[in-house]
Amino acid sequence: MPTSATVRPTTPPTVWLARGRHTGPAAEDVLRRSLQQRKDIRAIDDFLEVPASGEDSSERVFEARWQVPDRVIVRARLSLARGSGGEREWTLLAEAEQPWEPAWPSPAAVFWPQEPDAGWDHDAVTGLSLSRINPLPDDDKAVRRLLRHSARSGWNIHVVVHEAMTTDERGRLPLARWLPPSLRHRVVEHRAAPQQLRVVNWALRDHGVEVPRGGAVVLPGAPVPSGYDARDFSVRAVFLDGAEPADLTAAVTRFAALPRPLPDGAGDALAALREEWHLPTMEEELDRQRKLVAMYAEALEAMTKSRDLYREAAEHAHEALAAYRETAGTLAGPAQPQAASPLQQLTRTLERLKGTARALRPAALAEPDRDREREGREPDDRERADREPAHLEGGAAEPAGAER
Known part of the structure; x- marks a missing residue:
């Protein structure tokens, strides 16, 4: 079979x-x-x-x-x-x-x-x-x-x-x-x-x-x-x-x-x-309508609970924000100058050192040195003598061309 x-x-x-x-x-x-x-x-x-x-x-x-x-x-x-x-x-x-x-x-x-x-x-x-x-x-x-x-x-x-x-x-x-x-x-x-x-x-x-x-x-x-x-x-x-x-x-x-x-x-x-x-029969239709009413009632209840929970959470959030603002206003002191960053401090220090070095060097010495640096050579003995001031022990420097 x-x-x-x-x-x-x-x-x-x-x-x-x-x-x-x-x-x-x-x-x-x-x-x-x-x-x-x-x-x-x-x-x-x-x-x-x-x-x-x-x-x-x-x-x-x-x-x-x-x-x-x-x-x-x-x-x-x-x-x-x-x-x-x-x-x-x-x-x-x-x-x-x-x-x-x-x-x-x-x-x-x-x-x-x-x-x-x-x-x-x-x-x-x-x-x-x-x-x-x-x-x-x-x-x-x-x-x-x-x-x-x-x-x-x-x-x-x-x-x-x-x-x-x-x-x-x-x-x-x-x-x-x-x-x-x-x-x-x-x-x-x-x-x-x-x-x-x-x-x-x-x-x-x-x-x-x-x-x-x-x-x-x-x-x-x-x-x-x-x-x-x-x-x-x-x-x-x-x-x-x-x-x-x-x-x-x-x-x-x-x-x-x-x-x-x-x-x-x-x-x-x-x-x-x-x-x-x-x-559907009349009984089946009534039963279906009852189930729909029950379903809508459950959905409405869930929405109401959700709304109440949301409102309660919003109230708690507002209270917490107000408390935080009040506490922050009490603890805050006089306004302090804003501290400089480490990079800014380093820049300012270098600028001060640079200004000090320029003040220590005479202006007269600075120019020949710059020329010499540009020409790439050292000064000779005559140039050094012309720039050095004459010092006489116990008297003043003699004028050029005077007879002894």
Whole structure:
């Protein structure tokens, strides 16, 4: 038996899900009329067409809320997406406040009209009817291709019934009429002609199931539900005489009760149902308003506390500043001259030394020295004698040219 390599979350017991195809025109208008009729007769509490997220959005979403026996509230969300050839594929998930009961109405019957040939009750994978018998095609390759796709389907339940002999009108009654209401739009019934038994079992051998001659089998789907055993969901004989096929309906009901992994795309649809819900009850709306009031009250209280703390801190800062100014005014003495920096003191000392040196040197000596320094030579003896004053011991200097 093939198993899925990826571990997926199990479908919650409160959830009903199905996927189909609408082959007729104007699927949105059909839904609007059907839901409005349900609301007018009070079969549902309310419904809503969720505004499109963008101008060119091709998806349409409808929500509805109703109650089942014991006042259990059901919330359902149906999304329409573009399919091939102008068809619309629909995905429908419903969740109740309690585990889902098979006797509750089918959510598909709540959204869609129950008129013959309404165009919406087709399987999304195979395009086959969800409420009528679907004879297998005559071509063997088409049979194998169809059953392989059906065996991999995870949204709806596929059942293969083999006719041991050609039946009359009494044997052409669909299985859906005997199923519980919640299963009537989730089951695809395939009918194999007497000569097709071999090709049917050849197509299903990779999935580990086999159709008994004149019997039926419930296909495992993908991923395979935990606890699925082909022998438990295989019926040895189905009497197609117009009577209820009790063994087959029991097998289908047991299969639907298995904990099944969420099929592809069901996780996102379930998250959208729970997180993007737009139709709260009155109690839920009151509870939401109370929570908003409580949240605003907490925010206001926090702002008030923050304002008081800020004001108190500002007052403390002003008091500290005033105290500091008062203390500084008391301790301050007469103004003292600003002390000179060490560089300024050194400069002033050098200037004083320079002035003292100039005062000690005669001006007369300064000029020749400067000339000599400029010429780069020492004074000779005559120059020294001319500059030196004549000293006479005991008398005055003789004038030049005097006779002795």
